[in-house]
Amino acid sequence: MTDTAVGAPPAADLRRPSGRRGRMFGLLGCGVMLAGPFALLVVRLTGLDAGTPLAVPIVLFPYAAVLSVLVLSAMLAVPALRSRWAVTVVAILTTAQVALLVPRFIPDQRQVPARAAELRVATINADVGRADPRMLVRLVQTERIDVLAVQQLPSAGVAALAKAGLDTLLPHHELHPEYDSSIYSRLPLTRGGPLRADTAWPQTTADVTVGGRTVRLVAVHTYYPLGDAKRWTRDMTALTSVARDSGPDTVLLGDFNASLDHAPMRKLLGSGLTDTHAELGHGWVRTWPVGMTLVPPLVQLDHVLHGSGLAGVSVGERTVPGTDHRAVVAVLALLPARGRAPTGVRAGSW
Template sequence: MLLAMLCVLLVVRLAGLDAGTPFAVPVVLFPYGAVLSVLALTAIIAVPAVRSLRLVIVAALLAASYVAPLIPRFVPHHQQHVPAQAPELRVATVNTHVGRADARALVELVKSERIDVLAVQELPSAGIAALTEAGLDKVLPYQELHPENDSSLYSRIPLTHGGPLKADTAWAQTTAQVTVGGRPVRMVAVHTYYPLGDANRWTRDMTALTSVAHRSGPDTVFLGDFNASLDHAPMRELLTSGGLADTHAELGKGWARTWPANKSPLPPLVQLDHVLHGSGLAGISVSERTIAGTDHRAVIATLALLPTKERAG
């Protein structure tokens, strides 16, 4: 029975059957399926009563098929050299859980991590007021705030070309531009619909973001709550067709977990929050932080701007 269930999940993942279907929910468990497949193989080999050559071969092929797609995200990418003096951009993203995130803790995080640009999701007007009272405006004075559209941007660097993103998403994403090292970098604060609510709507959101990313050029950062893991077909399409890299996978940290947070007794299980960037940038560091009050962990990343000749692709 276990092998049969693992086979179904594997087919869904490899064939991309999660796009627009209820399979979008269980496919986030694919890494756990890989662990189970290896354990199943070990158990079959270790227990003489169930061991047979045919079963061992089937279990071994299943385990290999699970592990193979995961390996690249645990191997740091070194396609490009990052010059020592390359300009850097410190970014962070957090879903504030409809403004329930501890505002003072978030401001302290921004200060201690020297964040240049902060993307926030599920931030209503009351949440904006709480962050202002906690002193965020003094640290990140430039802002593109859209509580009516869910996501907003705060920045230490002046923002230009800001406003709601023109794309077919359930609610408008917020975008703005910062200038780093003399180059404009487009920022997009992302919050897609969720697969459990409407898998078709979520897939359309991801498709719309892919189209925007494809047109945005190499100096682009998409960061936020994508309600998607690296095992979702729409996310893989966003990365490949959109010309983006996931900073966690790029740095070999391919099993970060950002949701659910602060949900005792459950630890974070899956990664729904990401920092994606175009080929004009390279990931230097990435980490997660827990902030009281929100059900998502914050993601913090340092990105370096690459000279034109060093760009990947």
């Protein structure tokens, strides 16, 4: 009797039709998953979101980059997907996305003098007065806020905040519930009123003196891209003109209905403003929507932008019950002008 060796069946050979078919479907699946990220990269590079419905999906650009990283990792880990040309294409796509995102995760190395005057600011969209007034007052007290910008605050909301004690903490006001944005301040305000700019509704502006310097404040609430992308773009363009004419000691804070990946926002920042989150390396912050059971905050619509005369010291987000936006709290330092020593006066010393 002759022994017959029985070997294990050979592994699937990708050269066979079934192996080639599996690779083809695998690579096709990767291509389908990356179609969206590729399209968003094109929009991000070309600025096609300005004035178009593409302004809505471009807020997902960071998520698209994460998806590209995951697909690239899968292609490198699964032998059947290791097609040289496919891996090269996906690697180029991923590298381009990451290159656009990385700068906002790297803090600026700007030196702030130890005795520089500081301004503590906060902004919140009150969601038509639904924000809990007592919790908002507590936020102002806890964070020792000097200036608070509030959007979507109707007259009833103004009264509720006064009843909760906000006027005691921030006794100086530039209130315009009819125009959708208001400013509260611990420090006296001057030159207050509606901003003269081509926006859907007037933005509220005022000046505040900090350490002997006059800082211009603009409480921002733009139109929203989902409602009318062209109107939103005109709002952002108008704010860009305002920023160019306002000088280095300027702070724009509020609900811009824009992320750092929107072309109009990048143009606004190009006018001489700095986003405090990106400046301090907080590259992926999400402030909206809040309070939804199954949907976590997805995008950052609320920002504190400042001119070159100031620098961010700290920035963070705080949740106030009732509203669908998180509040943004920032500490800004006034940089000494050339040839001028720091004043040593801190606006934030309650």
